[in-house]
Amino acid sequence: MSKKLPKRSEDYSAWYNELVKRAGLAENSPVRGCMVIKPYGFAIWEKMQRALDDMFKATGHQNAYFPLFVPKSFLELEEEHAEGFAKECAVVTHYRLKANPDGKGLIVDEDAKLEEELIVRPTSETVIWNTYKGWIQSWRDLPVLVNQWANVVRWEMRTRLFLRTAEFLWQEGHTAHATRQEAIDETEQMLQVYSDFAENWMALPVIQGLKTESERFAGAEETYCIEALMQDGKALQAGTSHFLGQNFSKVFDVKFVSKENKLEYPWATSWGLSTRMMGALVMAHSDDNGLVLPPKLAPIQVVIVPIFRTDEDLKKIKEKIDPIIEEINALGITVKFDDDEKYKPGYKFAEYELKGVPIRLGIGMRDLENGTIEIARRDTLEKESRPIDGIAEYIKDLLDTIQQNIYDKALNFREENTFSVETWEDFKTQIEKGGFVLAHWDGTRETEEKIKQETKATIRCVPLNSIEMAGKCIFSGNDSAKQVVFAKAY
């Protein structure tokens, strides 16, 4: 066990970076902006994937896989889309290296230049809608409800593990519908799926809303999002669902014969959630001792550390604990018994704390005599000694309690850090302190931009489920129909 983590209160950013590395989640690679997702981090991501994938399938979606490369000419077709992604993309120009005739090593073979450059997909609307042209002819072919799990590349200049990386992993859903309303319903349904996932699995309360025009996905008519608040008072966009209108069907000339025998363009949606959520998970719940994982996403939910001096002692502990491990497993709980003699119990305790294992059980010789076991909760850091009888059922309930407690704590934090302001002065003061700031905005791009320039705050969303209540824009004083959510953001 190495030295302590930086404290959140002293250097939140350093705390995050160190924690991600030391807990074995991810590390930087020698390839600029690309990360290595380490086994423990990947195990959490796999749990996220499984939960989301089940939700996608339950809502009628199927997975498929589309090419990594997008021909440059595809990207050019949708103007806003091109503008949004051309500035930060990895461009493949050649398909061969050759031995360097002047010496050692390899050089690009200029004879192997591609006629048309290929872009490593930053997102797949273009390549997928080009494919849909072959899939959609009649209303009978609709809806198309497809998702893909994939890697994408956006050449970000300033990167940060999970939160902003050149390559990241995500899922991207791409659907096609016969009517505008059906596509809007799908967009909203998938936002709800993301919201349920964030709240029920990640224990992360989120605000559902619409992005303003300037924050919309390049090529979308409307972008829905969920926004979460991190412990440093900054917002993090946690998933987006886009209503694309007929932009991509028109550009790729995808048409279908409707029930009324008319030729029409289908309506599109796309929606994505990425490994960025790993960053949100860390930032929302963890503390100065390390990760705090919601039980539903913890690769190890319960760890049992035996405290023993002799092999004889270990044998006795095992005899007592083996049937209990079986019981715990039978309840569908992932449990690890760590009798590795390379490390001392104290080292192990700190290690599992760092890794955010929700429940730690300790059992030594005195416990055997007394029929007890020590239970330590990661979320509250509370310890108690309990009768070993009935411990499996107790743990099952405790995991639910922990899941709920982590959510409640995050919700409570968000409520304490959400402020409603009416004046420009109050706005500036509050934005500086952090948190979600609800304020009236006149709806213009100009005002939004000026507020951003002066305070670095952006409109995170126009919340979906808030009450309309007229007021005056904090910046321009013009009329406003409802408050929007401002924050500084990741």
Next chain:
Amino acid sequence: MSKKLPKRSEDYSAWYNELVKRAGLAENSPVRGCMVIKPYGFAIWEKMQRALDDMFKATGHQNAYFPLFVPKSFLELEEEHAEGFAKECAVVTHYRLKANPDGKGLIVDEDAKLEEELIVRPTSETVIWNTYKGWIQSWRDLPVLVNQWANVVRWEMRTRLFLRTAEFLWQEGHTAHATRQEAIDETEQMLQVYSDFAENWMALPVIQGLKTESERFAGAEETYCIEALMQDGKALQAGTSHFLGQNFSKVFDVKFVSKENKLEYPWATSWGLSTRMMGALVMAHSDDNGLVLPPKLAPIQVVIVPIFRTDEDLKKIKEKIDPIIEEINALGITVKFDDDEKYKPGYKFAEYELKGVPIRLGIGMRDLENGTIEIARRDTLEKESRPIDGIAEYIKDLLDTIQQNIYDKALNFREENTFSVETWEDFKTQIEKGGFVLAHWDGTRETEEKIKQETKATIRCVPLNSIEMAGKCIFSGNDSAKQVVFAKAY
């Protein structure tokens, strides 16, 4: 339902291509050599992934994720590896496009040229061993048992859906060990995992063997493989497991302090299995009517098609069949009830035959009266009428029977198409006809090359479990310790 498939006997290659497309497995994309894996095909691949992933985890492996890009300088380091992959790789040279100043569209921004080119990974030994340098310091850090599911790119000139594509999906395991023997054991263990997967899940009998030096993975000391025979008498390499010695640990300067307190280089393995296996699955079992899927990998294991004229009829059928569907589901079997009124039963029958659904149940009004149901097996195309009572249990057994039958049929085919020859004349005649040809070989690269030039046959492997039996090389007449397996191959 469109026109019939080409016949295997008339044009095996056209049959394969048409089948892959029409059954909804995959199609070509506008990006040269890259395929689109369609939902039905991807559902099969997901089943393969799940089965393999469970086997990897059961043998102690964890998943992780490494960067898509390999710096050119990494590829250069291991000489054979560089030679093997430099000739067919996608090279990223720039990280930005810009508006074309001379007109419409986008052009590469020459100001955004990378200092060092990045290669889209053709395989990840280099980038992973560079990472392992940070992970491995002591014998306590070993073994490292890591796998990744990823896309890779090899710029193949002649491509074919699943069998040879520029981009493909695979898993690549990369392990590090303290001793040579432990690494060899791992290499062999993973070959056994692949073999079990092929035989038990894919119903595909395979020969385990070693590649000859000329067919070895670039950078390996030994390549183990499994080889399967397709219905046209050609071989297909179905998975490889490499013992890499200390090649990569030396090149990336990865060292560990041993228990004896000496500084040593760890020993490496890597092993991979790809979407190519989807091609093997199609080619090994399917027939002129369409796919034949082993039940364990079938996305839909049982389909129920109601035959009805009126809504009243359908309602009666549903009343009878709903509890049976529940029973079937409860047995862990995937069942689809297809009452889609857009298509007629005859169309549906042909469609599910094309898609290889192992069992089709048909139920109409007369069946209701008689308490029967019609069962059609995809593998034998046999139909029978059976009492509807107890049908769920019957189906469960029948799925096992079908899985076994498909395997037996493939094994039988392989046995009938495996030949042992002693003379050069017999060899040439037999190789022309197809199948696995067992023959003595003198062990030299020169002979191997000449045989390949004259007959297009390659040594598929030196089988692991065959009996040593001395003989004379069919080509040179020199001494040989045992027969090796020749074939023309995909």
